[in-house]
Amino acid sequence: MPDINKIVQKMKRQPNGIRFQELAKVLEYNGYIMKTKKRNIT
Numbered sequence: 001m002p003d004i005n006k007i008v009q010k011m012k013r014q015p016n017g018i019r020f021q022e023l024a025k026v027l028e029y030n031g032y033i034m035k036t037k038k039r040n041i042t
Contacts, residue, residue: 004029 007022024034 004026007018007026010022011018011026028034
């Protein structure tokens with residue numbers, strides 16, 4: 001939980017400096033589920 005609060009504070013102070021992994025961690029903590037996108041490679 002302390003990590004989540006630190007990331008949220010960082011988002012408020014420096015929104016352009018957030019990595020995708022940090023965003024995903026906060027979203028998953030709040031109940032969102034990350035899905036992988038299937039790619040059709042032929």
